[in-house]
Structure formats: C-alpha cells, structure tokens
Amino acid sequence: MPEGHTLHRLARLHTRYFAGGPVRVSSPQGRFVDHVVVDGRYFDHATATGKHLFHHYEGGLAVHIHLGLYGFFDTHLVEDSAEPPAPVGQVRMRVGAVVDYDDDDDDGDVGFPRHVVDLRGPTRCEVIAEAEVDDVRDRLGPDPLDPDADPERAWARIRRSSRPIGALLMDQKVLAGVGNVYRAEVLFRAGIDPFRPGTAMREAEFRAMWDDLVALMAVGVDTGAIHTIRDENNHGDLPRRGADRPRNYVYQRDGWACRVCGAEIALQTMEARTLFWCPGCQAS
Structure with missing residues (x-):
C-alpha cells in the first residue's frame, strides 16, 4: 500500500x-x-x-x-x-x-x-x-508531513493504549500516513521493541520517533522513495527485492543478518500485517 x-x-x-x-x-x-x-x-x-x-x-x-x-x-x-x-x-x-x-x-x-x-x-x-x-x-491522526500537525494528539492515544506500539503506528486514527515500511524502519532506528505496549512507551521516545518520521517522510516526498539507512550503516549492498529498490534496515530483510548487530531479522504477523524487526537491536 x-x-x-x-x-x-x-x-x-x-x-x-x-x-x-x-x-x-x-x-x-x-x-x-x-x-x-x-x-x-x-x-x-x-x-x-x-x-x-x-x-x-x-x-x-x-x-x-x-x-x-x-x-x-x-x-x-x-x-x-x-x-x-x-x-x-x-x-x-x-x-x-x-x-x-x-x-x-x-x-x-x-x-x-x-x-x-x-x-x-x-x-x-x-x-x-x-x-x-x-x-x-x-477522522485521522496527525500527519508527520503536515507542518501544522499536533503530535500530542497521537501521544495522548498511544500512552493510554495497551496495544503494541508496532500496531499503533499503523493505525491511521493514531498517526496518518505511516505504513508498513516506515513503521518497521522507524522502530528499528529508535531501538524499540515493536511488541512493547503503548502504556510502556516514554514520551521522549515517541517524540524522537515523530521527529524521525517528519524527516524521513520529507525525504520520501522529495525523492519518491523511502530512504532510511544512516550513512554509517550504508555498505553499498544490493537490496533484497531488486537493484532498483531502496535498501532498508529490516523491512523485507527477514532471514538476513542485521546491518548493525548481525542478528537474524525476524518476521511475524501483527494485527494482520507483516512485521519485520531485529531481535538484537530491538530487544525488550
């Protein structure tokens, strides 16, 4: 999507x-x-x-x-x-x-x-x-690409929810515009376990993810592609799904070694959507 x-x-x-x-x-x-x-x-x-x-x-x-x-x-x-x-x-x-x-x-x-x-x-x-x-x-949550968006609206819902943060980020009533790729990549970049309940999130962690989404999604608007890898982790390897696709940290890299810690990237279904994460870098 x-x-x-x-x-x-x-x-x-x-x-x-x-x-x-x-x-x-x-x-x-x-x-x-x-x-x-x-x-x-x-x-x-x-x-x-x-x-x-x-x-x-x-x-x-x-x-x-x-x-x-x-x-x-x-x-x-x-x-x-x-x-x-x-x-x-x-x-x-x-x-x-x-x-x-x-x-x-x-x-x-x-x-x-x-x-x-x-x-x-x-x-x-x-x-x-x-x-x-x-x-x-x-009916939608705040959009990170809207300069007038109020992230407090999203945080107010997240901090009261027992649903996992990996599901909350995909809920368009919580955050508008975040899909499976940005969900997986921003959680990895933040080092957050996607199964952690919203009630266990700290506000500083959410604010850092919001700021990251604002920056990453703006790059997507400008380039037409999702780019999430920091320079220090960009080893020039080919992406899994074809040479013309952006390289990711975890999205669609299940079974491959993590770029940062070497652990095997995991895959699991969360609320009917496929979730990718690194058990090493995103430990509970």
Missing part, C-alpha cells in the same frame, strides 16, 4: 500540472460516473492527508482518492498539440490540463492536455464537498 509520502508527492505534482486552469476529467472505465460534475472546472490545487489525496476544484468540490493496496497513477507528458494516448486497461479516472494552442482563440479550450494522469485500481474515487474533506481529515 502506498504510504503517506507518495500521496503528498502526488499532491505536489498534480498541483504543478493542473492548478489555475480548467481540466478534462473522464472515466474510461465507466465506474467513476461523477466525473461529469468536475469535468471542465478550474483545478485549484491538490492536497494530501495521510494516505488520502484530494483534488480541489472551483465551486467548493473535491475529488477524494484513496489508493488502497493496488491503486496508482500513470503520468503521460503530451508534447505540443498531440492527442493524448488512448487509455489502456482499467483506468478509473483520467485528468488532463487544457492548453490553448491557438493564439487567435482566447477561449482557453482549444488543444489537448499537456499532462495527463490515469488513476488505476483505487479503493476510493469520489466527488465530495469541501466540508466533507474536513470530515475525512478529522
């Missing part, structure tokens, strides 16, 4: 592509029937909170997108006035910025989109009112 940095990066890119002009919105798959409500409207900007992406339009409307496990965007760059490529496969929503290529026509509706994005496989894609955007955000 895409983690919060992915959605914030998409919000940044989609704002750059589409803000300040009308867009064409269609549903080649035919399942997003409400696209007609925003088709042709001015695209104001895009935002993200946690794993939720919002396209904001004139008139107080927004498209709410949750990628879920399998959702993703394809981006096409259409040169000059060429027609965009025909949709391939199951495209839930297509968005493109209208560009006027006719210098003698000032209606702003001539030509084809310069950028086109195709949304595939989302869990949610719906038109909602701006007031409903706030409703979605109110």
